[in-house]
Amino acid sequence: MTPYDVIIIGGSAAGLTAALYSSRLGLRSLVITKDIGGQMLLTNEIQNYPGFVMISGFELANKIKEQAELYGAEFIYDEVIALEESKECPSLCFKVKTRFDEYHAITLILAFGKTPRDLGVKGEDTFKGKGISYCTICDGPLFKGRIVAIIGSGDQALESAQYLTNVASKVYLIHNYDKPIGSEELVKQVLSLKNVESLPNSKVIEFQGSSKLEKVLIQNTKSKEIKAIDIDGAFIEIGYVSKTDFVKDLVKVNDRKEIEIDKECKTSYSGIFAAGDVTDFPYKQAVISASQGCIAALSAYNYIQRLKGKASLKADWKAIKQKA
């Protein structure tokens, strides 16, 4: 099996733009991803991506994907579970093990973003995808006319409530404060919604059901009283985490588990680059992720050129005083 020049892990703005640039530079490029869009899918109306007054995350992601495919980028829908160094570098530097297969590459671009945080309670794993969701925009429409609970206290949970009030018959907002801690305006607005019931000072103890989610057990943290609430769905909206454990033996991560990169999107390991929300760059915006995908691909290209003893293209993008 001929190794790919570059394997890109992740299919959101960063990974897709990396694929566009690397394939356009003639690198044999493979994107391994669980979906097209990643966290962009959570946004129905992106208004600040330069060039589009308004576009959905789904549409923007698919536009970049099609653009990358024009230049030959390949896509595999699978989940990466392990990365391994190879002794055969530079002809083959990395093995990428997925749930269903194994792929080989000379360089890697890590662009798998962030993953919704688990609540970590009994029954959560059992009912994932069977009533428990981590993405209101993705799964909300499935609960038309049903009873749902949102677990969370910040803007993310409140925006979920704002959406679900128009879909579900009843929305419980379960949080561990006297009142939600999101932005003032949003808190006021959500608490005034007729079918939204705030359950303050409450902690989820367990999710219960048979083949599907049927109940959530909550405990009042003041009175210690436990009660069961009948629900059809639960949305866990408590932020995102970096699932970088499977790469942390190869590349340096910070205390938030974000992958450390330099200006040129290089990680601490030669030949591995990273881009987008999985990195330690503080601002998280679609255009920044796209730019980092571009930079990572250019850096990967230059790295491969140097491995082959060829000049890198870097100077092309520099200002050089030259004579004709």
Add this chain to the structure above:
Amino acid sequence: MTPYDVIIIGGSAAGLTAALYSSRLGLRSLVITKDIGGQMLLTNEIQNYPGFVMISGFELANKIKEQAELYGAEFIYDEVIALEESKECPSLCFKVKTRFDEYHAITLILAFGKTPRDLGVKGEDTFKGKGISYCTICDGPLFKGRIVAIIGSGDQALESAQYLTNVASKVYLIHNYDKPIGSEELVKQVLSLKNVESLPNSKVIEFQGSSKLEKVLIQNTKSKEIKAIDIDGAFIEIGYVSKTDFVKDLVKVNDRKEIEIDKECKTSYSGIFAAGDVTDFPYKQAVISASQGCIAALSAYNYIQRLKGKASLKADWKAIKQKA
């Protein structure tokens, strides 16, 4: 005259995106620029801006401008000739003198780009964007299977040849030396390429064509012989110029006269940010400039918030650990 929160100098991808973000964040924002598009206007067909399979630099620039105007960004067509510090900071930190007026601001974003060096010959202005390009990476793919000439003798021209050999059917390398003066390895490699023909001791006299570029007239500087060569495209790769002399007393520039920035697009002077091709960042691409414009605007916003003793928004774009 109330000072602007931010004055952005330059109207290409970086400046326009900075205006989009800063006005969307509620900052009173003014763009002072000679044109809308800057170097983007040199490219008729941008194929690598994520989201558009193909768009002209003119169209993309105007889309971002309209997007920024939706949020209240203002535009003045003028040329900045001097920047001055003010003693009244933080209420008024900078005076911006233009050819026709004077403006006041709390922060500045420098985004006035670079200018590719012109060859300065007859027909060059006529066929800019109609066969004549100053960016191989941007426009090279448009000349698949066509005949092109590169004008230049150094690494920039040689790397252009290295790239175009795989795209064009025939590549002329026009330079005014016995052999190209770039790095030895690169010269050797390029001269061995089958479809690259070096035209030594040659000076371009004129570009000719009708609606598009068709011919280049060159003169041998030894024999004085003039000949016409049929070409579809010409790449003028003789460097860029940074016109940063009017800011170099305020902000640190490198030996290429590029403005030095950190990851957050801060210059060496508090309250002055920079983005795009005018900076020392090595890769020059529209999406990277747009991203830097976004970052500069977010950093300017945070700077102003801190001046006012308010919390910065930075954490808003971070993965925040939230409690349920």
